[in-house]
Amino acid sequence: MKRTTFLFLILSSCFLQLSFAKVKVVTSLSDLADFTRVIGGDRVEVENLVRGSQNPHYIEVKPSYMLKLKSADIFIMIGMQLELWSQQIIDGSRNPNLLIVDCSHSVKKLEVPTSKLDASAGDIHPFGNPHYWLDPENVKIILQEILEALTKISPADHEYFKANMDAYIKKLDVKIAEWNKLMQPVKGGKFVSYHTSFSYLADHFGLSVVGYVEPKPGIPPTPSHTTELIQQMRKTGVKMIGLEQYFEDNTPTQIAEAANAKVVRLCTSAGGLDKTDDYISLMDYNVRQLIAGLK
Ligand SMILES: [Zn+2]
Structure with missing residues (x-):
């Protein structure tokens, strides 16, 4: 060659x-x-x-x-x-x-701290x-x-x-329009979650997350915070705890029982639970769960 x-x-x-x-x-x-x-x-x-x-x-x-x-x-x-x-x-x-x-x-950020956070917190x-x-x-x-x-x-x-x-x-x-329409009847609904995972989801659908099982993001539940949360839920009539797929359900179940509420599993990422294979099916799942929990 x-x-x-x-x-x-x-x-x-x-x-x-x-x-x-x-x-x-x-x-x-x-x-x-x-x-x-x-x-x-x-x-x-x-x-x-x-x-x-x-x-x-x-x-x-x-x-x-x-x-x-x-x-x-x-x-x-x-x-x-x-x-x-x-x-x-x-x-x-x-x-x-x-x-x-x-x-x-370029995301419009929520819950940006106004003062410098104390790392020890x-x-x-x-x-x-x-x-x-x-x-x-x-x-x-x-x-x-x-x-x-x-x-x-x-x-x-x-x-x-x-x-x-x-x-x-x-x-x-097309899916956003469908989800918005499905969520219309529960608009204004209030729930509690474990971590502050659902602020943007709630913001989009006109819902409020009014309390968290964690006293602060990343800090495990404490008895005093749990007691306060139960009182707050009773006072405000919150009937749902939206629980992320990866948190234990012992504390949330106890809180729900004491506050006459129910625990509903939500999911934060595709593949986290059954029938959440991709982002669209993940949102389909969350919309179904939110409607079931809030109606
Ligand atoms: Zn987080």
Whole structure:
């Protein structure tokens, strides 16, 4: 074989590999993985680190997570320190080319502290409430961040990614209208949750979360706080505790019994419970549960 032909073959095979190489994405949450699959289609390879059944604030950092990031193009996270554990994984991956995407920049943030938090108070929401993905309108902001990141790594696929995103937003808008309509009869409803996971969800549907089983975000229940919460629920007539999929139900059940309320399982991430395989079915599930709990 002539040397030039040989070189040509080598170069063209490199080119083929490049043009068919998938963008490798690691996300923190399963929901972010779902959105990335929606936009990236068959041109991305996606993995999430936190299972839907896990509390995203606390995961055990494993060396295998660093290896996943070592070979990834993009790491997508919620930000606002939800993934306090992520820096350790990013540092450990020693991947200088990793594109890190924090989806929270353009989100209208709730519960931003007005004074500097005392670290000893243990509050795990120092930049405000990070559970914003549970407002379906915020998903559009997240999709835009993901689109920009995928485009940076694979500019030639921009039109493909954009078309996928637009199709999903259309579908999401239909679902948002459906959820809003279904939730209309329970608008103004009040409930208690374990952690402050549902502020954005409640805000979207015109509901109020009026108390928490945790005395502060990240602080386990205490007897004095539990007593106060029961009194508050009795006084205000709150009949529902919306319990995240990953919290124990002993304390919430005791509180509910004492306050003549019921415990309803809600879910914060895709795959966290049965029939919550993706974000849309997760929201379908939460809407059904909220209606059952509040009506
Ligand atoms: Zn939280």
